[in-house]
C-alpha cells in the first residue's frame with residue numbers, strides 16, 4: 001500500500017466527470033487499498049477517485065460507525081429524502097468549511113470491491129458522505145453548494161470531517 005497525493009481545489013482533474021469501472025484488476029485493488037490508507041492518514045471520512053488523480057467512478061467512505069465503511073464502484077443514487085444542513089469539509093479543500101444542505105437519507109446502488117451489486121442505505125453523516133463523494137465523481141465540489149461564505153478554519157478550531 002502507498003499514500004497517494006490528494007489533489008486540491010484548482011486542479012482541473014477535480015472538475016472532470018469520471019468513467020465507470022468495468023472490471024476488477026490488480027491495479028484497481030491496489031487503488032482501493034491506497035485510497036483507504038490515504039483517507040485514514042488525512043483523517044478524512046471519504047475519498048473519491050479524482051481526489052487522487054484517478055478519473056474512475058470509485059470512492060471509499062468510513063464514518064467510523066459500524067456498517068459505515070464502504071468501497072463503492074459506479075455508485076448511483078436511487079433514492080433520497082429529508083433534509084439536513086450542516087458544516088461540510090473536503091480533503092481537497094484543506095482548512096476550509098461551509099454550510100451545505102443535503103438530503104438526510106439516501107439509498108445508493110453500487111458494486112463493492114468484489115464487483116458484487118450492493119445497496120447502501122445512509123442517514124445523516126453517512127448520507128452526507130455518500131452524496132459528497134458521488135458529487136466528486138461528476139466533477140462537483142461541495143464549495144459550489146455552500147450557502148453563504150466558504151469559511152477559513154484555523155488550526156485551533158475543530159474542522160468538520162473532510163471527505
Ligand code: NI
Nearest residue numbers: 090091092163
Ligand atoms: Ni471531498
